[in-house]
Amino acid sequence: MTSPAIDKAAARRAFTRAASGYDGAAVLQREIADRMLERLDYIRLEPQLVLDLGAGTGYAIDGLQRRYRGARVLALDFAEPMLHQARRRGSWRRRPECLCADAERLPLADATVDLIFSNATFQWCNDLARTFSECWRVLRPGGLLLFSTFGPDTLKELRAAWSAVDGHPHVSGFIDLHDIGDALLRARFADPVMDAERLTLTYERVADLMRDLKQLGASNAASARLRGLTGRRRLAAVEAAYEADRVDGRLPASYEVVYGLGWAPLQRPVADGVAVPFSAIDRRLGGGR
Template sequence: MRLSSKPIDKMRARHRFDQAATDYDSVAVLQREITDRLLERLDYVRLEPLRILDLGTGTGYAIDGLQRRYHEAQVIALDFAQGMLRQARQRGGPLRRPLCICADAETLPLNDGAVDLIVSNATLQWCNDLERTFDECRRVLRPGGLFMFTTFGPDTLTELRQSWSEVDGQSHVSAFLDMHDIGDALVRARFADVVMDAERLTLTYERTRDLMRDLKTLGANNATSERPRGLTGRARLAAVEQAYERHRCDGRLPASYEVVYGHAWALERQPVAAEFAIPVDAIGGRGRSTGPT
């Protein structure tokens, strides 16, 4: 079963993240906050991983926090954008550089059971096939390993989406999956003890164009295959800004994010039951009568 929102143009998304890598950290206030909150949840988990996969590492902000918590662990930083990995490669100090791998989260170039912990911040929304992504995460986790992640829910950037819908009705904001659908997909991927929750965080801006500039700097503007092609004219941008003004509160424009948190455990592998082939005529053969009783 394929579970996805509007399909992502992966080549377009990769290109945008490559371009955004150098300036990404200058505007990634929300992403850093979510990472910190995600890592804090590890403080309540009894786990001593030797190998950690930072799935969708971006510029590698999570790496230092992971290494502080797990001094003996090797961190594997994986991202599909080379530009991001160049930034992540500088994390960890000269003696603890992460192992950087350029790959897609939907096809992990790792052996079965290769890692003890997978941490993924704000990455799953860039996957076209969440079922496949979860299957891959389950495959590379050792039995008893932990998968902990964040992503965004459908109430993310709802103000911007509503404002665009009043102007032209086209897809200008990426779509996001519901938390319950994500949890169901984890169960189907044979993860155990699935826990999902969400919270709403809000950034505020003076102008709509400031929000749009930040999204562009992050490489997080719309990359769906259904996005409008070509440049957006000044008239339409002005109309969007005017529509967004309806959301102004206390002199600022809100940009809402539904942050979804999830964690789940890889089940211990169960032994396969042996199968035996027994001829039908051998069943009950001992002491079988051939005549009337």
């Protein structure tokens, strides 16, 4: 299954620019990460290696280290400046190990990871089936994938406002919960569980929402997006269309948050793949020890 096409180079550039200011706008992302960490309270697992997949600036690292004090935490992201922020997490004795790579092609050996924790990352993958297969490949038998992503109702108000102005995509597309669950099953995960909830942020102006999205690096990266600058007249038309959604003096921005988990089977065939042993990964960004 392929996701709505994302221009990965454009997305990487956006997250690279956003790295230094990301935490100032990541209210929703932190809330989702906290809810995912709470879910781990009900799961019996004693991992040796935890992969924070799409770690961003590493907000979840502290919580993962507190929960699994004997585990090594590897932060992986496709934007290196994000990892420079993540590298500062944890105590000086337990800085996370960092790896700049794409979630769709993990440079890790088979069956080396006990827990993959991935918060709000998979919507940036063009081939979710391949991404899940890679997660399955690197998990040890009995390992767990726990993730969140966004469903089709995410930013529905902004999408509708833009649709009233032109026919170009201005909001990235998102995959339905049921299709994500089917992809987990096809990737051979055992006992998959999917659920979703709706969360809403509110803004005084549309410009405030767009500023937050830009600060997060979550600007439009659809391959079919309209290139070039957006004129003031079109922005004014979007703002006017969005006004229809104003409630109690505020403009809502809806998010459909999709959660999923799946287990690597205890008995499974060895998957094909070219990978680098985890022991060969440099512990520092930029090389050297």
